[in-house]
Amino acid sequence: MKRTVRRAFPLFVLPTLVAFIVGFxxxxxxxxxxxFHKFTVVTNTKFVGFGNYVKMMGDQSFVHSLWYTVLFTIVSVITxxxxAFIIALFLCKVFKGAKLFRTIFFMPNLIGGIVLGYIWQIILNGILAHWNIxxxxxxxxxxxxxxxxxxWQQIGYMMIIYIAGIMSVPTExxxxxxxxxxGSFERLKSVVIPILRPSITICTFLTLTNGFKLFDQNLALTGGEPAKSSEMLALNIxxxxxxxxxxxxVGQAKAVIFTIIVAAIAFIQLYATRSKEEQM
Amino acid sequence: MKKKLVSVLLCGAMAMTMFAGCGMKSSSGSGSSAAKSSKSGKVYYLNFKPEAEEAWQDLAKKYTKETGTEVKVVTAASGTYEQQLTSEMAKSDAPTLFQVNGPVGLNNWKDYCDDMSGSELYKHMKKGTESFTLTDGDKVMGIAYAIETYGIIYNKTLFDKYTKTSGAVVKSADEINSFDTLKKVADDIQSKKSDLGIDGAFSVAGMDGSSDWRFKTHLANLPIYYEYQKEGETSTEAIKGEYLDQYKQIWDLYITDSTCDPKLLSSKTIDDANGEFSTGKAVFYQNGTWAVGDVAGDGKLKEDELGMLPIYIGAEGEENQGLCTGSENYWCVNTKASDADKQATYDFLNWVVTSDAGRDALANTMGFVTPFDTFTGDYETKNPLVKIANEYVANGKTPVSWNFATIPSEEWKNNLGSALTSYAAGTGDWKAVTKAFVDGWATEYAATHE
Incomplete structure (x- = not known):
């Protein structure tokens, strides 16, 4: 049985591999x-060596957006x-309407980023209008x-992953x-959380990369204003x-650096949390 | 198992996000298959104006019916033309007809523009409209097909009401021929706003992305224009900012005699401004001939209630200044297309400006003023603001040309817009605006010319 499956291995890998090659x-x-080129249209290019990278280094807005993105990612990953974890704990308790709440918390995730950005822009501007700003x-x-x-958008999604994890903790x-x-805190700390490690890995991975790649919401909410000071990496590119x-x-050069940073961080994070999983 | 389920779900979700969000409107002329007309050449027009999308699709169908030539029209979503053009040009089936917005846009697409000087379309251009072409040496690279005009639109009914109040500065809007008078009138209107039943003299100078071009581009044209006049230039590597004090005056006026606290400008949209002006909550509104549909019509102002004033900023000799007239829409033919496709495109363009269907669509459905000699009689514009603009020219006023097309980059406009917003909100000073204007010009010019 196992050998037949193993022989069919290329067949199973092929679709993903093709998608990965075409898409990445x-x-x-x-x-x-x-x-490494100067171009307007991607089929008509002129080689310029490291010229684009040199220009990129001289662009202060890029450095600013890099730090701004890092800060944003740290804060958003934590919050x-x-x-999401607290809500998941709460909604794992059996009470009437728990399932309804799960659905409701998950719903914001189904709305597109641009739409969300504009909706929140209206809401937040409405609130800030009290102080005339x-x-x-x-x-x-x-x-x-x-x-x-x-x-608001991502808590529901991460919550679902945590709930699935918590549900799989054996009652025995x-x-x-x-x-x-x-006590209940000790049970949480020493039983539930260690078992939840895989969920934690996937959730931090998702929030981390989402934070770094954030574009739609940034574009719609502030568009980088005032004067590029709220511009994140993707928008800067x-x-x-x-x-x-x-x-x-130059935009392309930034994009290459961006990909390398995101990939590196994601790998480091996956490696770090995975190694903790294995300790168990 | 649960863990697996989660990962399957996650993969699914990721895959979904990959496919979401890439939609683009496209359709080709009916009754034509690519195979049938492959010999005679095809036309592929990448249209810039979403509001004219339907009219162009219609025209394409009619032309295909008449001649059998396939015409494909694709419209880029608002504000994404450059992006769309960049990706379409990379395809083997690239647009044969596209648009650039002026000299700076031409600079980007020069390698793709055919010399149109031998075309029928060029021969149909009226005398004196040479300025509505984009040239590179002797070559005609682009031909404008829509000429537009902007200024300060005003509500005649409200203005008449104002002139009847006691101590009104002027008896008629014709008396306003300088910044000083404009400011006196606006200040007076602002102080009488409750008597007049309005919220302010000027409709809100929104600095949201939908509206900020009115100031970072169109208003900025005036200091650029006057400097070019003074220096005898048509473009420059480094602007001196000789008329920035005047730019400040007019901007101060817009944000002070306004319906809105200047701190809130960053969140105000073009719809806010349209809404205020079309419901009679503001007397003045800086915008152009294209905005007629937004401010006049059912439940809005009547067309004969609209008047238009030049944008006076306080420059010397401005009594003779007219409205700002120019074009941001130039047709270019893709020189890299096959000869058959190029010929088909020229034939199509000629048909558009000479046939009844084409002229009707351009002049009446889309409401454009064109520089071509074929638009006479029924095909003259009915746009009330265009008529006003023509009157200014007939009265010997000098139209202000659209020099904002020489602005070195989008980046320059964005930085200027941010500085104007911060200045209005009180978080930045005018020095930042000057810096964005003068230093920014040099930086951006250097960055885009090497």
């Missing part, structure tokens, strides 16, 4: 190629996961606005821990690409 490998190789007044409003938005384990005299004639290559 080819664009990435092309992207790296283009980042989203903490809240707007989201674009200062970068900090844009920052916290985006944090609120992302929390919890019972025996209780008999051994573990987009603006570089279309903001100046002849700077498409």
């Amino acid at each position: 490998i080819i664009p990435f190789v092309m992207g790296v190629y283009l980042s 989203i996961n903490v809240f 707007t989201l674009q007044y200062d970068a900090k409003y844009g920052f916290w606005g985006l944090i609120i938005l992302m929390n 384990l919890l019972e025996s821990a209780m008999i051994d005299g573990a 987009y603006n570089t690409f279309y903001g100046r004639v002849g700077w498409q290559g």
